[in-house]
Amino acid sequence: xxxxxxxRIAIATxxxxxxxxxxxxxxxxxADVRRWCRPILVGDPMAVERQAAAAGVSAPLRVIVNAAEAxxxxxxxxxxxxPMPPGTPFAFGRNDAAFGRATLECARRAIKAxxxxxxxxxxxxxxxQTSIAAAGIAFDGYPSFVARETGMxxxxxxxxxxxxxxxxxxxxxxxxxxxxxxxxxxxxxxxxIRAADAALxxxxxxAPKIAVGGLNPHAGEGGLFGSEEGTIIAPAIADMRAGGIxVAGPFxxxxxxxxxxxxxxxxxxxxxxxxxxxxxxxxRTAGLAIGSPILFSSVAHGSAFDIAGxxxxxxxxxxxAVKRLAGADRAQxxx
Amino acid sequence: xxxxxxxxxxxxxxxxxxxxxxxxxxxRALALPPFYVIADADFxxxxxxxxxxxxxxxxxxxxxxxxxxxxxxxxxxxxxRATASPGRPDMTSAPVAIASLRAAAAAVxxxxxxxxxxxxxxxxxxxxxxxxxxxxxxxxxxxASEATGKLxxxxxxxxxxxxxxxxxTIHLPLAEVAQRINEDLIVETARVVAADxxxxxxxxxPRIAVAGLNPHAGEGGFLGHEDDAIVxxxIARIAAAGIDVRGPLxxxxxxxxxxxxxxxxxxxxxxxxxxxPIKTLSFDSAVNVTLGLPFVRTSPDHGTAFDIAGxxxxxxASLVAAIRLAHRLGAGKGAAAxxxxx
Numbered sequence: 001x002x003x004x005x006x007x008r009i010a011i012a013t014x015x016x017x018x019x020x021x022x023x024x025x026x027x028x029x030x031a032d033v034r035r036w037c038r039p040i041l042v043g044d045p046m047a048v049e050r051q052a053a054a055a056g057v058s059a060p061l062r063v064i065v066n067a068a069e070a071x072x073x074x075x076x077x078x079x080x081x082x083p084m085p086p087g088t089p090f091a092f093g094r095n096d097a098a099f100g101r102a103t104l105e106c107a108r109r110a111i112k113a114x115x116x117x118x119x120x121x122x123x124x125x126x127x128x129q130t131s132i133a134a135a136g137i138a139f140d141g142y143p144s145f146v147a148r149e150t151g152m153x154x155x156x157x158x159x160x161x162x163x164x165x166x167x168x169x170x171x172x173x174x175x176x177x178x179x180x181x182x183x184x185x186x187x188x189x190x191x192x193i194r195a196a197d198a199a200l201x202x203x204x205x206x207a208p209k210i211a212v213g214g215l216n217p218h219a220g221e222g223g224l225f226g227s228e229e230g231t232i233i234a235p236a237i238a239d240m241r242a243g244g245i246x247v248a249g250p251f252x253x254x255x256x257x258x259x260x261x262x263x264x265x266x267x268x269x270x271x272x273x274x275x276x277x278x279x280x281x282x283x284r285t286a287g288l289a290i291g292s293p294i295l296f297s298s299v300a301h302g303s304a305f306d307i308a309g310x311x312x313x314x315x316x317x318x319x320x321a322v323k324r325l326a327g328a329d330r331a332q333x334x335x
Numbered sequence: 336x337x338x339x340x341x342x343x344x345x346x347x348x349x350x351x352x353x354x355x356x357x358x359x360x361x362x363r364a365l366a367l368p369p370f371y372v373i374a375d376a377d378f379x380x381x382x383x384x385x386x387x388x389x390x391x392x393x394x395x396x397x398x399x400x401x402x403x404x405x406x407x408x409x410x411x412x413x414x415x416r417a418t419a420s421p422g423r424p425d426m427t428s429a430p431v432a433i434a435s436l437r438a439a440a441a442a443v444x445x446x447x448x449x450x451x452x453x454x455x456x457x458x459x460x461x462x463x464x465x466x467x468x469x470x471x472x473x474x475x476x477x478x479a480s481e482a483t484g485k486l487x488x489x490x491x492x493x494x495x496x497x498x499x500x501x502x503x504t505i506h507l508p509l510a511e512v513a514q515r516i517n518e519d520l521i522v523e524t525a526r527v528v529a530a531d532x533x534x535x536x537x538x539x540x541p542r543i544a545v546a547g548l549n550p551h552a553g554e555g556g557f558l559g560h561e562d563d564a565i566v567x568x569x570i571a572r573i574a575a576a577g578i579d580v581r582g583p584l585x586x587x588x589x590x591x592x593x594x595x596x597x598x599x600x601x602x603x604x605x606x607x608x609x610x611x612p613i614k615t616l617s618f619d620s621a622v623n624v625t626l627g628l629p630f631v632r633t634s635p636d637h638g639t640a641f642d643i644a645g646x647x648x649x650x651x652a653s654l655v656a657a658i659r660l661a662h663r664l665g666a667g668k669g670a671a672a673x674x675x676x677x
Contacts, residue, residue: 216606226508
């Protein structure tokens with residue numbers, strides 16, 4: 001692929017004290033990743049330097065403040081500086097409010113770069129919830145964070161879990177079941193379908209096929225077990241079909257995932273999608289935050305404090321997430 | 336002679352007759368235990384002919400069914416006639432389906448059959464005929480209560496060799512689930528489940544895992560209050576009753592193999608939370624087992640499938656799994672035998 005066409009992807013290095021910086025470095029150096037995109041790390045220069053040394057990464061770091069300074073031809077790793085306050089002590093595998101703040105600071109810097117057109121997509125390394133909570137920050141995962149940082153209602157950015165050829169979009173996510181029921185509106189279901197279609201097209205699926213699951217048992221069984229399918233979900237599907245989107249449903253969520261030829265399943269509840277994903281995926285799940293103006297993905301594993309700084313962390317999930325955003329999975333299948 | 340299984344006809348216009356005939360056709364290859372169908376024998380013979388199946392049908396009493404089974408499909412003939420065409424329930428559908436259920440209950444309560452397997456019915460067809468129970472399970476529980484003089488509460492469990500799940504609420508709109516789950520419901524369900532896993536499945540100290548209602552089991556109240564307010568106290572009461580129980584667990588991380596190794600059955604708060612994992616792990620082999628009754632009852636994990644009734648396309652796989660499980664439970668072989676063959 002011609003150099004200038006390869007997308008620039010910002011990799012927010014996540015919790016500075018976990019495995020995030022290490023897998024980000026390994027990802028940026030991966031030959032396949034460099035073939036498909038132009039990576040730029042985002043993080044605290046001192047922490048990334050320490051992580052590189054501990055992991056035996058010898059490539060030099062080029063610390064930059066804007067994308068124009070980046071270069072992918074000299075073997076150096078480009079790093080957008082998102083520095084921690086001067087004098088912040090570094091340690092591997094430690095909970096610290098400063099690290100919690102730094103985690104979200106580098107995600108914020110990466111999102112800004114995407115909004116400014118400096119990068120085409122963002123991949124974020126794992127967070128540590130304890131450190132973020134210690135910083136006094138309310139954080140329930142990247143989708144709502146992306147929503148806030150891009151000026152959207154935090155319920156209107158949706159999590160799309162991706163593994164293999166399966167993608168599952170969650171209309172509601174980190175809310176109790178009672179609140180989820182209240183959030184299921186015709187507009188929001190339509191918006192989740194539209195976001196799924198747009199994200200699939202950005203990922204290189206030319207004519208996305210979408211299946212939508214019900215909220216109630218057996219998708220309401222014709223109104224016997226609940227009315228939302230008839231009054232909310234089916235009308236939202238009809239709206240989107242009228243808008244030219246190839247979408248069908250609502251189907252009973254317990255049997256829907258066996259349908260063939262579906263590019264994305266849209267579910268109503270966190271557990272409807274997550275139970276399925278965690279049974280079918282083998283740890284290489286990427287979580288895309290869709291419906292915002294930017295393309296944003298995280299990886300589904302944690303910051304693994306127990307192996308931080310040991311050079312043992314496996315970057316496979318992040319490499320897959322980066323390649324997915326760069327369109328490598330689709331292109332390879334066409335070859 | 337071995338006591339047979341009683342198999343109900345179910346909705347005559349559905350696939351019940353088709354899969355009953357197909358199961359008998361495959362009896363030798365599958366080494367099925369003897370069963371007899373409670374039906375209008377002429378109706379069953381007509382369906383067999385329509386499906387091009389050369390199946391000899393022999394009117395038989397339950398006592399004679401096992402002896403007949405190898406050479407003919409034993410049928411306990413009902414007085415009620417069935418006339419429905421495939422896919423088109425008619426006025427005879429509900430009376431014959433109900434009569435079949437009643438006769439099966441009478442046979443297992445009297446010990447003439449070792450267990451019953453029920454074919455799917457169409458609830459709206461039964462309702463239109465004045466059937467007052469919500470479903471077959473509740474109807475059987477009321478027959479059992481009448482016969483034994485003790486109040487029986489049927490509890491639905493979906494079982495497969497990989498996983499057993501019990502939805503605490505079943506066909507309830509999700510908007511009502513949060514209001515309807517309460518401590519007593521969860522505790523009573525767990526008691527019935529623990530007792531039947533011990534007595535029928537021969538699991539001496541059943542281990543129960545309870546899913547939280549909300550994502551991440553409520554995450555300390557941030558994602559809904561019900562897990563702390565209702566599910567957790569219910570679990571404390573279950574534990575106080577001497578039952579090995581854990582939870583509330585986040586439902587998305589409790590079904591992978593390492594997690595499943597720690598429990599025998601998962602109690603889930605709503606339909607999809609229970610059905611999604613078992614349909615993902617065991618799409619064709621899941622069996623519906625009713626716990627809490629004074630007899631063994633299983634059924635295939637699908638509906639009447641009117642669209643393919645009478646075409647020969649219906650798979651008897653789930654019915655066969657239901658027949659096998661009913662036989663092992665009815666014969667008192669319990670889980671040891673199930674684990675070996677599962």
